[in-house]
Each structure stands twice: as structure tokens, then as C-alpha cells.
Amino acid sequence: MYKKILIANDGSEGGARALSVAIKLAHRLKARLDMICVEEMPIAPATIDEIVEEQLEENHRYERVIGQARSQATAARVKIETHVVSGHAVSSIVEFIERGGYDLLVVGFMGHSALYNRLIGGTTDRLVELAPCHVLVVK
Template identity: 30%
Template sequence: MYDDILVPTDGSPAADAAVEHAVTLADRFDATVHALYVVDATAYSAIEAGTDVVAEALETEGEDAVARIAEAADDADLPVIESVISGTAYRSILEYADEHGIDMIVMGTHGRRGLDRYLLGSVTERVVRSANQPVLTVRHEGDDADAE
């Protein structure tokens, strides 16, 4: 039923909370886990000086985030594909899912907080509304029900 499961991450605790669910599903269906981090440097485009430094820091953060997912998949003896790409977060997630034959997307309900969320909208919400695949959303236990 599910051969390829995508776990987009932004490195936040909410994104990490989705990993356990994704690995459990992948184990149940003998699926490949796809760990994806999108470097969305456009969110920081107002910073003219040092944009390359910001993008490089985000890429390093992304490599660490997908490595945590890969470790969880490896611990469960599951195949894993790690990807760090650049683009607009929700669009890149949707494009990756379509281009790689993803059967399910598993992601946290909260990620970045504060001004980013209010200015850019919720990445998870946009993915849920637009994905061609089922999307399982996982609430981080540290989130308040009123936070949405």
C-alpha cells in the first residue's frame, strides 16, 4: 500500500515528532523513508548582505535534520533516501512527492514559529490542501491545542 513515505523536516521538534510515526508506518509496509529538508532562503531574502552565509547555515541544518531521520530509519533496518534541496518549502515538498512516487507524506503540525509562520503561512497546511497523496499530520506533544 505504501512503498515510499516522505518525511519533510525543518529540524524542529514538531517535525521530529513525525519521524516515529513515519518509521512505524514504513516498517509496517516495508517502505522506503524519504527524508527531505528544503532550504528556503527566499524567506530571508530581505537580508542583502550575507544571504550566502544564511543559505549555507540552513543547508548544514538540513543535513543534520535529515541525518536524524536517516538514523531512525537505519535503526529500524529501513531503506532511506536523504535529500536537501532549495526552493519554497511547500512547493518543493509537493514537487518532490510527485516526482519520486511518494505514497504518503508524514509531517508535524507545527514547525517554524512566530513571524515566519504568520507571514508565510503554515507549510503543513499548504501541503495538506494541495498534496496528491495522503498526508498524516502529527502534533508535537509540546504544542498547545490553542496554538493553532
């Protein structure tokens, strides 16, 4: 069935629920499990210091997320490889899937208002639309 699973985790509650499901699935299927976190930089930074500050903040946030993921995976006897990349979440994740040949992407659902989704769209919606593999959305 699935041999390579990628969990996209942004550190949110939805990301934590998706991680839990991905670990259980990887254990059950004896699949490889990787996790990607995407550092989104400011769209129009005023200074280079703003970029550096934002990157340091993201690094600290993802250290916690990665530490929790490794602890949960170890407890479930699942090996997990973690990756932190910079860029736009959707395009970075899609490119990572294509390069890595993943069979399944697991993402958390983050609810927004109907108006927000119509005007802006959600990362999860875009990943379901653009990912070149199956996508499991965890609520």
C-alpha cells in the first residue's frame, strides 16, 4: 500500500493530530515516515534583520515540533526523518513530494470561515488539489 509517508507539520493542533495518525499508519504499514516543516519568510521584509529575526523565531518553534515528533515516533517504535525548508508552504511541500517520491501526504485540517476559504483558500485545500500523491486530511 503506502511505503513512503510524508507528514506536513506546522506546529498547530491540526499538525499534532496529523502527526499522531501518520505515526500510527507508518507503524501499521511498516512504511518510511518523514516530516516536513516549512519556514515561511516575510513576503516583503523591510530589512535583512527582519529576515534573520523571523528565521530564528521559526527555528525555535520547529525545534519544539521536531522534538515532540521524534519522542512520539520513538515511543511507537517508528523511525522519523525530519526536514525544515524555507519557502511557501504549498509549493515547497509539493516539490518535496515530487523529489522524494512519497505515496501519501498527511496534513492537519485547520478550519477557517467560509468567507476566508472563498477569498484566500487554505493551505490544506491547495495541497489536496496540487499534491502528486494521495492526501490524508486529519480533523
